[in-house]
Amino acid sequence: MAKNILSYTCTACGAVHRKWNGKCDACGEWNTLIEEAPLSAGPKGKTLGSTKGRVIGLTTLADEEAPPPRTCSGLAEFDRVLGGGLVPGSAILVGGDPGIGKSTLLLQAVARFAQTGLKCLYISGEEASSQVRMRAQRLGLADAPVRLGAETNLRDILTTMETESPDLVIIDSIQTMWADNVESAPGSVSQVRAACHELVSFAKKRACSVILVGHVTKEGQIAGPRVVEHMVDTVLYFEGERGHQFRILRAVKNRFGPAAEIGVFEMTGGGLAEVTNPSALFLSERGQAAPGSAVFAGIEGTRPVLTEIQALVAPSTLASPRRTVVGLDSGRISTIIAVLESRCGIPFTGLDVFLNVAGGMKVTEPAADLAAAAALLSAREDTALPADMVIFGEISLSAALRPVGQAENRLKEAAKLGFSQAIAPSGTKTEGGDGIALRKLPDLVTFVGDMFGAG
Known part of the structure; x- marks a missing residue:
């Protein structure tokens, strides 16, 4: 009778191992391997045999097929x-x-x-x-x-x-x-x-x-x-x-x-x-222009969504200042702070930093880098950004601003909600329009100098 071969599966990533280990080699988690018997086990080395199966139908890439039918729920x-x-x-x-x-x-x-x-x-x-x-x-x-x-x-x-x-x-x-x-x-x-x-x-x-x-x-x-x-x-x-x-x-x-x-x-x-209209809802509770607030023109899937990024910078009494980030990637925020310190000469040593995306939204695209930096600088310098301004752009480690996709859709959504100014990287392939004055900047140092008179 064939012997059932036990396997050990990681509950964290699903990787299968032939023997038990304290640590999963695939994901690095500890004490996550559990013993499992296979769903079906045949004799070792057993093949499919000589019985042939049917020939499957093949097509070419040029063959056309109607899109699948869909049923809409009304939601x-x-x-x-x-x-x-x-x-x-x-x-x-x-x-x-x-x-x-x-x-x-x-x-x-x-x-x-x-x-x-x-x-x-x-x-x-x-x-x-x-x-x-x-x-x-x-x-x-x-x-x-x-x-x-x-x-x-x-x-x-x-x-x-x-x-x-x-x-x-x-x-x-x-x-x-x-x-x-x-x-x-x-x-x-x-x-x-x-x-x-x-x-x-x-x-x-x-x-x-x-x-x-x-x-x-x-x-x-x-x-x-x-x-x-x-x-x-x-x-x-x-x-x-x-x-x-x-x-x-x-x-x-x-x-x-x-x-x-x-x-x-x-x-x-x-x-x-x-x-x-999620943009209008996320910005509905935004009041007058205040230090630490920047509006980011983002893209979620196929739709543009405007969100408010809020920052607070305060003196810290701790040896290691706090870095609290909600709704953004904390790793990218740490990188932005490092770029501001190293490339722009703006220190955050001894300062607690709190960053939040209003409304519970989670922003994952790198295009939010410049808006997050603007919110941090606005909070640190206690200077409010213009209330009718939207910001987007990716920050590189050299402090250069890199262009992002679908800039025209971002600006159209901003114009629809009454914004009249925008800041974007110099490589952005659009010239604004729709009542929005677009300012293109090459790097973060120029942005700091233009907006806050420093850098």
């Missing part, structure tokens, strides 16, 4: 992140912090899809059916033709899906599902991988769209093996700060549309409301 922000609507047979993974509103968002979306004529199932493994119904009543969705079930047994769920033949199934959440042919606890790497594989396979065979809800780790990544993200077609993250009413649905992978697209929602007493 424009949700449809935007999906790439224009729901594609039949697609598998979507949605992650987010506990309590951020994932179940609320998907309940609203599945109700809209059901009202368009799709046959929809909502399978909850974390809540009872009565709890989901109470949420639906609070959101005013009790009349939506959605079939509801509460189950965690994967075999029963697949049997129900095969019997009902739905167009869309919501699984909340993938970590609660368990397959009876896998000898491990629900939520383990083996169970999550097996459940995701079976559900995605069903979606592809039956042209049934499946949306999976996934838990996230303390680092904000979807829990479980990264292979789960590779199996699905689309990976969405639902982001936001609990102290803010804004929520961002961000696509980090999408086989049927642009990645990095965002949808903006506002949490209200009646559920999640769409925000059609």
Whole structure:
């Protein structure tokens, strides 16, 4: 009889090892390897044999194919992140912090899809059916033709899906599902991988769209093996700060549309409301010009979004001054401070630095470098920037300003909101217009000298 070969899987990155180690060689995490028996093990060295399979059909790159049909839910922000609507047979993974509103968002979306004529199932493994119904009543969705079930047994769920033949199934959440042919606890790497594989396979065979809800780790990544993200077609993250009413649905992978697209929602007493003009909402609470405030003209996916970057610089009583950054990459902010000190001669020694993106927005593109530097300098010099000015540009280690893409779209969005001045790198391939006076600067030293009379 063939001997089953044990393997050890890292719970942090999903890498598989033949023997146990205290440290994962793939990601460097300690004490993350767990023992797993393979799903199926045959005799060592066994091949496929001499039986031939069928010849698969091949095409050329010149062959044309119609784009996949899509179904729109009516939630424009949700449809935007999906790439224009729901594609039949697609598998979507949605992650987010506990309590951020994932179940609320998907309940609203599945109700809209059901009202368009799709046959929809909502399978909850974390809540009872009565709890989901109470949420639906609070959101005013009790009349939506959605079939509801509460189950965690994967075999029963697949049997129900095969019997009902739905167009869309919501699984909340993938970590609660368990397959009876896998000898491990629900939520383990083996169970999550097996459940995701079976559900995605069903979606592809039956042209049934499946949306999976996934838990996230303390680092904000979807829990479980990264292979789960590779199996699905689309990976969405639902982001936001609990102290803010804004929520961002961000696509980090999408086989049927642009990645990095965002949808903006506002949490209200009646559920999640769409925000059609996020720039106006993020800047709505911005008052008079104040030191430490700079408006950044950014691009999120295919849409321009204007956000306010706020900075505070204060004397520190600590041997190592604090550097607190919210909504931006702390590593890039440390680099910007180093460039200001080394290239521009502006010291931040003995000063606490606090930086924040207003509204709970997370900005990841390097184009925010110049706006962050402007906010830091404005706070340090106690000098307010013009209230009608937007700033964008990437800062290199030599203090040179590097141009960024889609400058024209950034300026058009700024003009739409009433801004009349803009600062950008000298290599920007646009001359402004639409009522905006564009000033192009070659490096950070020139920016400091022009705006603050130093450098």
